[in-house]
Amino acid sequence: MSILVDQNTRVLVQGITGREGLFHTEQMLKAGTKVVAGVTPGKGGQTVQGIPVYDTVKEAAAQHGVDASIIFVPAAGAADAALEAAHAGIPLVVLITEGIPTMDMVKAVAEIKALDKVRLIGGNCPGLITPAACKIGIMPASVFKRGRVGLISRSGTVTYETAKALSDAGLGISTCVGIGGDPIIGSTFKDLLPLFNADPETEAVVICGEIGGSDEEDAAAYVKAHMKKPVVGFIGGRSAPKGKKMGHAGAIISGNVGTPESKLAAFAEAGVPVADTIDQIVELVRAKLQAS
Amino acid sequence: MNLHEYQAKELLARYGIPVPPGRVAYTADEAKAIASEYGDTVVIKAQVHTGGRGKAGGVKLAKTPEEAREKASQILGLNIRGFVTKKVLVGKAVDIAKEYYAGLILDRVTQRVVLMLSKEGGVDIEEVAAERPQAILKYPINPATGLRPFEARELVKQAGLEGNLGKLAGVLVQLYQAYVGVDASTAEINPLVVTAQGEVVAADAKIVLDDNALYRHPDLSRLREAEAEHPLEVEASNYGFAYVKLEGSVGIIGNGAGLVMYTLDLVNRSGGKPANFLDIGGGAKADVVYNAIKVVCKDPDVKGIFINIFGGITRADEVAKGVIQAMNDGILTKPVAMRVAGTAEEEAKKLLEGKPVYMYPSSIEAAKAIVEMVNGGGR
Numbered sequence: 001m002s003i004l005v006d007q008n009t010r011v012l013v014q015g016i017t018g019r020e021g022l023f024h025t026e027q028m029l030k031a032g033t034k035v036v037a038g039v040t041p042g043k044g045g046q047t048v049q050g051i052p053v054y055d056t057v058k059e060a061a062a063q064h065g066v067d068a069s070i071i072f073v074p075a076a077g078a079a080d081a082a083l084e085a086a087h088a089g090i091p092l093v094v095l096i097t098e099g100i101p102t103m104d105m106v107k108a109v110a111e112i113k114a115l116d117k118v119r120l121i122g123g124n125c126p127g128l129i130t131p132a133a134c135k136i137g138i139m140p141a142s143v144f145k146r147g148r149v150g151l152i153s154r155s156g157t158v159t160y161e162t163a164k165a166l167s168d169a170g171l172g173i174s175t176c177v178g179i180g181g182d183p184i185i186g187s188t189f190k191d192l193l194p195l196f197n198a199d200p201e202t203e204a205v206v207i208c209g210e211i212g213g214s215d216e217e218d219a220a221a222y223v224k225a226h227m228k229k230p231v232v233g234f235i236g237g238r239s240a241p242k243g244k245k246m247g248h249a250g251a252i253i254s255g256n257v258g259t260p261e262s263k264l265a266a267f268a269e270a271g272v273p274v275a276d277t278i279d280q281i282v283e284l285v286r287a288k289l290q291a292s
Numbered sequence: 293m294n295l296h297e298y299q300a301k302e303l304l305a306r307y308g309i310p311v312p313p314g315r316v317a318y319t320a321d322e323a324k325a326i327a328s329e330y331g332d333t334v335v336i337k338a339q340v341h342t343g344g345r346g347k348a349g350g351v352k353l354a355k356t357p358e359e360a361r362e363k364a365s366q367i368l369g370l371n372i373r374g375f376v377t378k379k380v381l382v383g384k385a386v387d388i389a390k391e392y393y394a395g396l397i398l399d400r401v402t403q404r405v406v407l408m409l410s411k412e413g414g415v416d417i418e419e420v421a422a423e424r425p426q427a428i429l430k431y432p433i434n435p436a437t438g439l440r441p442f443e444a445r446e447l448v449k450q451a452g453l454e455g456n457l458g459k460l461a462g463v464l465v466q467l468y469q470a471y472v473g474v475d476a477s478t479a480e481i482n483p484l485v486v487t488a489q490g491e492v493v494a495a496d497a498k499i500v501l502d503d504n505a506l507y508r509h510p511d512l513s514r515l516r517e518a519e520a521e522h523p524l525e526v527e528a529s530n531y532g533f534a535y536v537k538l539e540g541s542v543g544i545i546g547n548g549a550g551l552v553m554y555t556l557d558l559v560n561r562s563g564g565k566p567a568n569f570l571d572i573g574g575g576a577k578a579d580v581v582y583n584a585i586k587v588v589c590k591d592p593d594v595k596g597i598f599i600n601i602f603g604g605i606t607r608a609d610e611v612a613k614g615v616i617q618a619m620n621d622g623i624l625t626k627p628v629a630m631r632v633a634g635t636a637e638e639e640a641k642k643l644l645e646g647k648p649v650y651m652y653p654s655s656i657e658a659a660k661a662i663v664e665m666v667n668g669g670g671r
Contacts, residue, residue: 023605075504101505102398103475107435109403138574140604140635155550156574157602160634181549183400210553213400237553239560240569247534247549247571250400276561277656278554 002130002175003150003195003202004092004119005068009134012060012090013038014081015072016048020096024072024138025049031141033134036064057088068092070127070136078123079104082186083111086118094136095122095186105184112186120186124248126156126178131167137178139163147172149285150196152189153208154181154215154248158236161278162208169282171289174202181210181248189219197227204230204285207272211237212251212258220266230288233267233274234281235260293501296339298381299515300497304481307470309463310493314383323364326382328357333385336363337496340375341517348372353385386495391483392453393417393428394464396471398478404432405471407439407464409451413483439468455486463492474512475505524568524587531583533570540565541666543588543597543626545581547572547606555600558655564663567594575605581614585624595666596627600655603634612640616647629662631655 011028015021016038026049028035037052037060044055054060057069069090073081078097085093093112100123112120121128127137131144143160145167153159159178166173174196179187189207196202205227209216216235223231238260240246267274273288275281295303301311313330316339317323327334338350345351350372354360360382370377391414399406410428412420420427429451433439444461453460463484471479478500485495506513528535534549538556542564546552549571556566568591572584588594601611611632618624629650632640644651650665652658 076507099504101475101508102477102502103405103435103472103505106398106404110435138605143634153550155548155553157546157548157551157604158554159550160604161551161554161602164633183398184403208550210550215400218401236550236557239557239566240553241538244536244569246536246553246569251549251553277558279654279656 002133003192003199004128004175004177005130005134005136007032007133008034009067009136010034010036010065011134011136012036012057012064012066012069012085013072014057014069014085015074016040016051016053017043017046018072018074021072022048025051027138027141028135031129031135032132033136036066057084057090061088061090066090068094068136070094070096072096075099075101079108082108082120086112086115086120089117091118093118093120093186094125094127095120096125096127096138098124100124100182102182102184105182109184109186121177122180122186124182125180125185126159128175128177129173130175131173139176139178143167144176145172146174148174148201148203148289150174150199150202150205151176151208152192152205153178154210154250155208155236158208158234158278162206162234162281165278165282166206166285169286171282171285174199181250183213183250188215190215190222193219193222193227197229202229204232204289206232206234206281206285208234208236209263210235210248210251211240211246211260212248214257214262216263217266220270220272223272224270230285230292231272232281232284232288233272234278235263235274293503293506293513293516294341295499295501295515296341297337297497298339300499301494303474303499304467304470304494304497307466307473309466309470309481310491311497312384312386312493312495314381316379317364317382318379320361320365320368323380323382324357324361327354327360330384334360334382335385336360336367337381337383338367338370338372338377339379339381340372340377342373342375345372350377386485386493387488388483388485388495389488390455390486392486393482394467394484395480395482396467396476396478399432402432404435405468407431407433407447407468409447409453409464411452417480417482433468438472439465441465455492456490459492463494474499474509475502476500477502524591527590528570528587531580531587533572533584533587535587536569537591538566538568540567541593541595542662543567543591543594544600545570545572545584545588545597546600547574547576547602551600551602555598555655555659558659559598559663562659562663564659564666567591572606576610578610578613578617581611582617585615585618589623589626594626596629596662598658598662599628599630600658601632601634603632603636607636608632608634608640609636609643612643615649616643619647627662627665629658629665631658
């Protein structure tokens with residue numbers, strides 16, 4: 001088992017004929033993902049890597065059973081692409097694009113949540129992977145080994161490093177979800193924790209957070225109230241100055257919101273140990289698994 | 293991107309919000325000319341990209357044109373929190389009866405734009421929020437409908453604002469239209485003034501624009517002022533990196549915002565101080581790395597550089613090629629501690645063999661080493 005995706009998940013690629021779309025379609029196929037169709041408006045009828053391309057998501061979904069869509073559409077059209085997938089009834093939409101205008105995301109997230117049957121991951125995220133089964137994202141699959149730990153992260157490279165460390169240590173990953181570094185995203189830590197809580201393959205969960213916003217605090221509250229499995233935390237950007245945007249649009253401390261102190265206190269309150277370094281994440285997970 | 297008060301007021305006026313008459317002056321004589329044209333008491337306000345202007349002496353009243361000249365000459369050139377005042381807004385003073393606060397911000401918890409409304413305007417709203425949060429009414433706006441007049445009227449009543457209900461509510465509706473129209477991330481009117489004559493005017497305004505949406509507002513992106521930012525930040529942004537100038541002496545280059553933040557943390561934990569944040573982004577080629585090194589080496593505060601790469605889409609050998617090119621061209625003159633892992637790690641290590649680059653197997657060791665080199669006066 002795993003969450004959200006498995007080896008049977010049928011995947012659509014939106015923006016499949018663009019540079020990023022092409023490259024990552026190839027990489028996803030190599031990782032064993034069942035990519036069944038692509039969409040690029042105006043390029044319907046072509047094939048890419050043997051995969052048929054359609055003008056609209058509706059057409060692609062009617063021809064192939066589609067379980068999930070991954071979006072590589074440039075920022076100006078990315079929120080619209082997510083809405084197109086959602087209205088075509090695709091239950092899982094993974095939005096990779098970075099730099100999407102914030103108001104576009106405010107509107108799209110509200111509309112998709114109102115549909116109440118579509119899960120949006122991202123934008124500005126690396127996607128998700130269940131190792132050796134399905135990758136819907138841009139992460140290097142080679143560093144992910146299948147295993148016992150669920151991983152949720154706001155960052156890309158920190159996720160890969162953590163996954164590699166957990167894999168090298170023999171613990172492995174059940175499913176890894178990169179939720180994205182923007183202020184407005186489709187799914188937060190607390191939206192995904194219940195899925196890991198219910199997944200029999202996942203024995204522990206790692207939350208890789210960072211400064212800015214209060215998603216880590218919300219996650220800690222959920223852990224305290226509901227989580228049956230051990231959770232380990234990590235917070236990036238603990239030394240960042242206030243008011244400066246650290247690469248991710250969401251990683252900014254404004255006023256007293258988003259400080260590392262607040263996140264550390266929330267995790268401590270929930271009994272979640274926080275690793276100072278990525279190597280320490282492995283030690284803490286191991287200790288938690290031995291204790292439980 | 294931050295806008296100046298006068299720019300923010302121009303935008304609000306475009307959306308129908310009344311603002312006091314005012315113009316920008318770059319010299320004391322210009323300020324005097326504007327004041328004599330108005331023939332009335334004026335307020336002279338420093339136009340700098342920072343808060344706390346009033347406390348720093350950057351806001352003064354002038355009753356006569358001659359006084360306006362005097363006050364403007366005191367404010368022009370004034371250093372406010374590191375920003376030198378190069379222009380002032382000379383505006384007609386308003387006859388204040390009531391001062392309120394109205395602001396729109398992006399709220400991550402509700403994932404909506406939230407209207408904040410308070411009777412306690414004209415003061416630092418963050419202080420009000422900290423001391424008496426109940427004094428601020430917060431209302432998340434449905435993005436599908438926007439803020440409608442009936443909602444605005446109800447909110448004005450609920451917050452206890454006194455004055456012409458239609459005019460006050462109208463300003464709130466227009467403020468939301470402006471927020472969405474210019475793609476702001478913050479839009480504030482503080483104070484929102486009800487004058488002795490019963491008019492409602494925005495006596496001060498602050499707008500921060502959403503950088504992601506600037507591409508669809510070419511007229512607004514032209515307002516960006518290079519001098520308001522660190523010159524290296526401007527250069528880096530021309531190259532397309534995310535770069536932030538910091539206070540320390542260890543230059544940092546990495547791939548991925550999360551990894552770069554983590555690298556800053558490691559340098560701090562090792563007793564060093566990062567000189568910058570620089571993310572080369574995903575899939576960077578040798579030339580991008582070369583330019584990154586160029587920017588970091590231009591910073592005179594940098595005593596050593598830590599390059600931290602986890603190859604995913606970015607190939608570590610491309611990074612190595614950029615480093616070698618920078619050495620060959622004599623650009624890379626500072627000691628470098630490097631750690632590479634992931635895609636093409638072995639190729640990168642082979643390329644760097646015998647080069648004057650200190651390679652470390654882990655980020656932690658590289659951080660300790662570079663801090664030692666920098667703090668120990670280099671090698």
